[in-house]
Each structure stands twice: as C-alpha cells, then as structure tokens.
Amino acid sequence: MERQNYADAIEQFRKYLEKYLTGENAARIPEELERFREGLKTRTLAYLHSHSNCASSVITGGSNFPVARMMKRSRWADAKAKEMLDFVERAKKSVKRRYYNDPHAPIKSSDADAVERLEAKITSCKEMQETMKAANAVIRKAKGNKEQAIAGLIKMGLGDHTANKILTPDFCGRIGFPSYLLSNNLAEIKRLEGRLLKVKRAQETAPEETETESGIRIEKCPQDNRIRIYFPGKPEEEIRSLLKAHGFRWSPRLGAWQAYINYHTERFIKEQFRE
Numbered sequence: 001m002e003r004q005n006y007a008d009a010i011e012q013f014r015k016y017l018e019k020y021l022t023g024e025n026a027a028r029i030p031e032e033l034e035r036f037r038e039g040l041k042t043r044t045l046a047y048l049h050s051h052s053n054c055a056s057s058v059i060t061g062g063s064n065f066p067v068a069r070m071m072k073r074s075r076w077a078d079a080k081a082k083e084m085l086d087f088v089e090r091a092k093k094s095v096k097r098r099y100y101n102d103p104h105a106p107i108k109s110s111d112a113d114a115v116e117r118l119e120a121k122i123t124s125c126k127e128m129q130e131t132m133k134a135a136n137a138v139i140r141k142a143k144g145n146k147e148q149a150i151a152g153l154i155k156m157g158l159g160d161h162t163a164n165k166i167l168t169p170d171f172c173g174r175i176g177f178p179s180y181l182l183s184n185n186l187a188e189i190k191r192l193e194g195r196l197l198k199v200k201r202a203q204e205t206a207p208e209e210t211e212t213e214s215g216i217r218i219e220k221c222p223q224d225n226r227i228r229i230y231f232p233g234k235p236e237e238e239i240r241s242l243l244k245a246h247g248f249r250w251s252p253r254l255g256a257w258q259a260y261i262n263y264h265t266e267r268f269i270k271e272q273f274r275e
Helices: 002-020 023-052 067-099 114-142 146-155 160-166 179-204 237-245 263-273
Strands: 208-211 217-221 226-230 249-251 256-260
Touching: 002 023, 002 067, 023 067, 114 146, 114 179, 146 160, 217 263, 226 263
Parallel strands: none
Antiparallel strands: 208 217, 217 226, 226 256, 249 256
C-alpha cells in the first residue's frame, strides 16, 4: 500500500508538471520530477522508519505495555507523515510560482518580472484615476440630467451597465466615483511607486557574503530578497529549531537555510552568528 501511494504521488506530480511546464519549459520536467522523487523518497523512508517503531497493544497484548512511550513514538510518526504531505504541497506551489505567470498572483520582490508587473499595475491604477476623474467631470457637467450624463459616460468609453451603475446613488446618496475611491487609488499608486523603487535598487545591489570563524557562510542576496546561511555540516537540532522559529527554511536545492530579508532575520543572524 505504501509503495502504491508513493508511485501514485509521483505520477500525480508528473501530471502537475505537464500542466504548468509547457513550451520551452517542458524540457525541465524530468529534472523537476527527479528532484521531487528524491525528496519524497527521503521523507517517505523517514516516515516508515518512525512508524515501524510504533507498537499496538492489540497486537502485543496489554500486559506491561509501555503506553507513554508508544504514544510518543506515534506522535513522531504523525509528524513525519505531515512533513511528507507538506513537502508535496510545497513542491507544487514552487513549480507554479516558478513556471506559471499568474497575472493575479501577489508580486514578490524576488520574481524575475517584478519590475514589469509593478510598472503595469501602476499604469493601470493611473488610468483608473484619470477615468474616475473624467467620469465625475462628465456627471458634474450634466447638472442632474441623467440621460446626458449616461451619453457622456458612454462616449468616453464606459459601458451602458457601468454608466447606469455609477449614476445610481449609494447609501449616502452619492453618484459617480466617491472621493474616497480616488484617494485610496492615489495612495495605492504612491505605495506601488515606492515599492518599485525599492525593487529596482535591490536588483541593482550585488549580493553580500561573509564567513564566520566557525566556517558558517552568510549570504545576503537583495535580488532574491533572501538571506541564506550555509553551515559546514548539519547543525544541531537546537539550532535547526531556532532557525525555523525565526522564519528560516531548509532549501535542499541550495544546501542552505534561507529566509526573507527583513529587520528580524538580519538581527537574528547578527546576534547568533556574527558576534
């Protein structure tokens, strides 16, 4: 049953890859599938090893059965099973993020097309701002003549349904685009322009790399918006727990623990590894 579940998971991921890796990206399917297979194999074996240490009183009998110990081992096995399932979901999200350009997805600073998408969004917001201002001007010019207002709105490119909708009084009796919509949209433009400037600066900033006396290498990469820690060997469980608690996650592909660049992660690294 476990072998079949393992095979089914790989087959389902292969179909997922074929859905999102099209065109020139289709050549990457074998590589991505092999990476997934190795990752799933490691976690499946870890789960099976942990699960094999669990015993049931139904099988062994209730006499002198170590209840507390078996409950603890059962929790370990459940944690390994969850880790296996989480790996599958993370792998799918990673593929979709890297190979599928979803126009509605959040814009991340590490995205290769972050600048282009931010510029397009700013342009769209500015066009909306001009449209709302022009529509309000048409409504004011009509001076309460609804037919004239509708004709003017349609002439400027709005649809009949949209024209009638913005001429319908809201709960405050207002028609047209209310001032708060213009204010909010203008604030969004300024926010996006500020973020665009930061992204451009980050992409122009070269990575910084330092190494501690103990051989720990720390890399700050503004282009990817990531800060990475490379250990000379596998860190102790206490250190791994500490890294996870501060937002760091293990990247098998890079062989590093990485997190987003922000005040908290930089302060954590400074306190733990640079002093």
